[in-house]
Amino acid sequence: xxxxxxxxxxxxxxxxxxxxxxxxxxxxxxxxxxxxxxxxxxxxxxxxxxxxxxxxxxxxxxxxxxxxxxxxxxxxxxxxxxxxxxxxxxxxxxxxxxxxxxxxxxxxxxxxxxxxxxxxxxxxxxxxxxxxxxxxxxxxxxxxxxxxxxxxxxxxxxxxxxxxxxxxxxxxxxxxxxxxxxxxxxxxxxxxxxxxxxxxxxxxxxxxxxxxxxxxxxxxxxxxxxxxx
Amino acid sequence: xxxxxxxxxxxxxxxxxxxxxxxxxxxxxxxxxxxxxxxxxxxxxxxxxxxxxxxxxxxxxxxxxxxxxxxxxxxxxxxxxxxxxxxxxxxxxxxxxxxxxxxxxxxxxxxxxxxxxxxxxxxxxxxxxxxxxxxxxxxxxxxxxxxxxxxxxxxxxxxxxxxxxxxxxxxxxxxxxxxxxxxxxxxxxxxxxxxxxxxxxxxxxxxxxxxxxxxxxxxxxxxxxxxxxxxxxxxxxxxxxxxxxxxxxxxxxxxxxxxxxxxxxxxxxxxxxxxxxxxxxxxxxxxxxxxxxxxxxxxxxxxxxxxxxxxxxxxxxxxxxxxxxxxxxxxxxxxxxxxxxxxxxxxxxxxxxxxxxxxxxxxxxxxxxxxxxxxxxxxxxxxxxxxxxxxxxxxxxxxxxxxxxxxxxxxxxxxx
Ligand SMILES: Nc1ncnc2c1ncn2[C@@H]1O[C@H](COP(=O)(O)OP(=O)(O)OP(=O)(O)O)[C@@H](O)[C@H]1O
Ligand SMILES: [Mg+2]
Numbered sequence: 317x318x319x320x321x322x323x324x325x326x327x328x329x330x331x332x333x334x335x336x337x338x339x340x341x342x343x344x345x346x347x348x349x350x351x352x353x354x355x356x357x358x359x360x361x362x363x364x365x366x367x368x369x370x371x372x373x374x375x376x377x378x379x380x381x382x383x384x385x386x387x388x389x390x391x392x393x394x395x396x397x398x399x400x401x402x403x404x405x406x407x408x409x410x411x412x413x414x415x416x417x418x419x420x421x422x423x424x425x426x427x428x429x430x431x432x433x434x435x436x437x438x439x440x441x442x443x444x445x446x447x448x449x450x451x452x453x454x455x456x457x458x459x460x461x462x463x464x465x466x467x468x469x470x471x472x473x474x475x476x477x478x479x480x481x482x483x484x485x486x487x488x489x490x491x492x493x494x495x496x497x498x499x500x501x502x503x504x505x506x507x508x509x510x511x512x513x514x515x516x517x518x519x520x521x522x523x524x525x526x527x528x529x530x531x532x533x534x535x536x537x538x539x540x541x542x543x544x545x
Numbered sequence: 546x547x548x549x550x551x552x553x554x555x556x557x558x559x560x561x562x563x564x565x566x567x568x569x570x571x572x573x574x575x576x577x578x579x580x581x582x583x584x585x586x587x588x589x590x591x592x593x594x595x596x597x598x599x600x601x602x603x604x605x606x607x608x609x610x611x612x613x614x615x616x617x618x619x620x621x622x623x624x625x626x627x628x629x630x631x632x633x634x635x636x637x638x639x640x641x642x643x644x645x646x647x648x649x650x651x652x653x654x655x656x657x658x659x660x661x662x663x664x665x666x667x668x669x670x671x672x673x674x675x676x677x678x679x680x681x682x683x684x685x686x687x688x689x690x691x692x693x694x695x696x697x698x699x700x701x702x703x704x705x706x707x708x709x710x711x712x713x714x715x716x717x718x719x720x721x722x723x724x725x726x727x728x729x730x731x732x733x734x735x736x737x738x739x740x741x742x743x744x745x746x747x748x749x750x751x752x753x754x755x756x757x758x759x760x761x762x763x764x765x766x767x768x769x770x771x772x773x774x775x776x777x778x779x780x781x782x783x784x785x786x787x788x789x790x791x792x793x794x795x796x797x798x799x800x801x802x803x804x805x806x807x808x809x810x811x812x813x814x815x816x817x818x819x820x821x822x823x824x825x826x827x828x829x830x831x832x833x834x835x836x837x838x839x840x841x842x843x844x845x846x847x848x849x850x851x852x853x854x855x856x857x858x859x860x861x862x863x864x865x866x867x868x869x870x871x872x873x874x875x876x877x878x879x880x881x882x883x884x885x886x887x888x889x890x891x892x893x894x895x896x897x898x899x900x901x902x903x904x905x906x907x908x909x910x911x912x913x914x915x916x917x918x919x920x921x922x923x924x925x926x927x928x929x930x931x932x933x934x935x936x937x938x939x940x941x942x943x944x945x946x947x948x949x950x951x952x953x954x955x956x957x958x959x960x961x
Contacts, residue, residue, distance in 0.1 A: 373953070405859065411854075427548045
C-alpha cells in the first residue's frame with residue numbers, strides 16, 4: 317500500500333507576469349517505511365516537491381494522495397490538521413524556538429495534539445531525547461547546543477508524535493561532513509526502529525549514500541529513480 | 546492555549562529593551578489617565594459640591610419670572626408661599642416630602658458700600674444661619690468671629706471684601722440698597738464675622754445677614770427669592786423632583802419652577818459633557834501608546850518569519866499563530882497597565898492629601914470653582930486605566946498578529 321501517490325503533479329510559480337515552472341509532471345509512489353532521498357541540482361524543484369508532499373503548498377495541476385486520501389480539495393485549516401497529526405518536519409536551519417529548552421521544543425509538537433497526560437508527555441519526550449543522545453541536555457536552550465545537537469532535537473521534535481511521514485529539506489546543509497553522517501545515521505536508525513517513512517533532499521553524495529531509494533530530479537522532472545538494498 | 550501563553554510570555558524576553566520600551570509607553574499612558582481622571586473627578590466633585598452649596602441646592606424652587614431675570618436680583622418675583630399657605634407652611638410641607646431633609650430659604654439682593662474712592666458693589670444674602678451652617682461648609686471657612694444671628698443688624702463677609710471697604714470684624718458698616726418698592730435706602734450693620742475662602746464668590750462678593758433682618762429692611766413679608774431643597778444624596782435629586790413638582794402643581798404653585806442641580810446650571814451640564822469628551826482623550830492616549838506596541842510586534846513578526854513558517858509546518862493553525870502574537874502584546878499591555886495604574890494611584894493618593902494648585906489658571910474666571918483641586922484617590926480610576934490599557938492594546942495587537950497569521954508557510958520558510 318502506498319503512503320503517497322503523486323499523479324501528474326505540476327507547480328508553476330507566478331513571478332509578476334512571468335510563470336516559473338518548478339515541477340512539470342511528477343508521477344511518484346512512496347511506500348510506508350521507505351528511506352528516500354530526492355537529489356538534483358540547485359533550482360531543480362526539490363524544495364517545491366517536498367512542500368507539495370508536506371501539504372504546505374497547493375499544486376497547480378495533478379493529484380496528491382496521502383494515505384488513501386486526496387488532499388487536493390482541502391482548505392488551509394484542514395491541511396494544517398493533516399500536518400499536525402501525520403507529518404514531521406526537519407529543516408536545514410533547525411528552526412527551534414530559542415526561548416524554549418530542548419525538552420520544551422520537542423514537547424511543543426505533541427502539545428498540539430491534546431491526547432497525552434502531562435506525565436505521559438514527559439516520559440515520552442525524555443525517552444526520545446535519550447534515544448537521540450541528548451538525555452543530559454534536555455534543559456539546555458538551542459543557543460547552548462551545537463549544530464548537530466540542534467538537529468537531533470529537531471529530529472526528536474519531528475518524531476515525537478509518531479508521524480506517518482518525516483520530511484527533511486537538506487537537513488545536513490548547515491553541518492560538517494562528520495556531523496552530517498551522524499545525523500543521517502540517527503535518522504536511519506529511527507526509520508528502522510519505528511518504521512517511519514523518511515524523505516529528505518540533499519546535494520551531498522555522501523549523504524545520499526544512506527538512502528535506500530534515490531530519486532533524481534532535474535528541471536522539475538524525475539530523471540532517475542533507483543532502489544538499493 | 547496555555548502553552549501558547551507560556552511561549553508568548555517567554556518571547557517577551559527575546560529583545561528586552563524593545564519590550565521594556567513598549568511596556569513603558571503603555572505604563573506612561575495609563576498613569577497619565579489614572580492621574581487625569583483622579584484630578585478631573587476631584588475637580589468635578591468639588592465643583593458640584595460648590596454649586597449645590599452656593600447656587601442650586603439639590604433642588605431649587607424659584608419663581609418662573611425670576612428665573613429669566615435672575616441676574617437682575619429683582620425683588621418682584623419672590624417665593625412667598627403657595628395657594629393660601631404662607632412660606633413657613635410651604636416649607637414644612639416640602640420637608641414632609643419623601644427624600645427631602647431640609648428646606649433652605651435665601652433672599653438675595655444687591656447692595657453697595659461707599660468708601661472714599663469708590664462704591665463697592667456686593668451681593669447680600671439674607672439667610673437662616675443654622676441651616677446654612679448645617680448645609681454648607683461655611684463653619685470651616687469662618688476665620689474670625691461668628692455667623693449672624695436672627696433678629697440682629699449684623700453681617701458676615703469675606704476677607705477680600707473687607708479689604709475693599711476698609712473694615713474689619715467688630716467695626717460697623719453702612720450699606721445702601723433698593724427696597725421692594727424701589728426706594729433707595731441705607732442701614733448700618735455690625736460686622737460680626739469674617740470668611741476666608743479660596744472661592745472668589747465668598748471671598749469678595751457675598752455679604753451674609755439674617756433673613757428676617759433683610760425682609761424688614763426691604764419691606765418684604767415672609768418671602769425669599771429662592772428655596773433650596775436638600776436630600777440625603779445629591780445623585781437622587783432627579784428621583785425626588787417629580788414629587789416636588791407634583792406638590793407645586795396640586796397646591797396652586799404654577800408660577801414656581803423646580804429644578805434639580807443637574808438641570809439648573811449650564812456649567813454643570815458643560816462639565817458632564819466634558820467628562821465624556823475626556824473619555825475619548827483617554828482612548829486617544831492609549832492608542833498612541835499602543836502604536837509603540839504595534840511597531841514592536843511588526844518588527845517581531847518580521848524577525849520571526851522562519852519561526853512562523855516552522856510553526857505552521859508543525860500544524861499550528863493561523864488562528865493559533867495570531868493568538869500567539871496577540872498574547873505577546875497582551876502580556877506587555879498587562880504589565881504596562883498594571884505599572885501605570887499603580888503609579889497613577891500613588892500620585893493621586895499623594896495629591897489627594899496636598900492638593901494641586903490651579904489658582905494661576907483661574908484668576909479671572911467667573912465660575913464657582915475651587916482653585917486648589919484635590920484629586921480623588923479611588924481604586925475605580927486605577928481599574929479604569931488598567932482596563933482601557935489592556936483592552937485597547939490587545940485589540941490593536943490584532944493588526945500585526947494578522948500579518949503573521951496570513952503568511953504562507955512556504956514563503957515564511959524561504960525567508961532567511
Ligand atoms: N516562491 C517562488 N516564487 C517564484 N519562483 C520560485 C519560488 N520558489 C521556487 N521558485 C523557483 O522554482 C524552481 C524550483 O525551486 P526549488 O526551491 O524547489 O529548487 P531546489 O531544488 O530546492 O533548489 P535548491 O537546491 O537551491 O534548494 C526554481 O527555479 C526557483 O527559482
Ligand atoms: Mg531547496
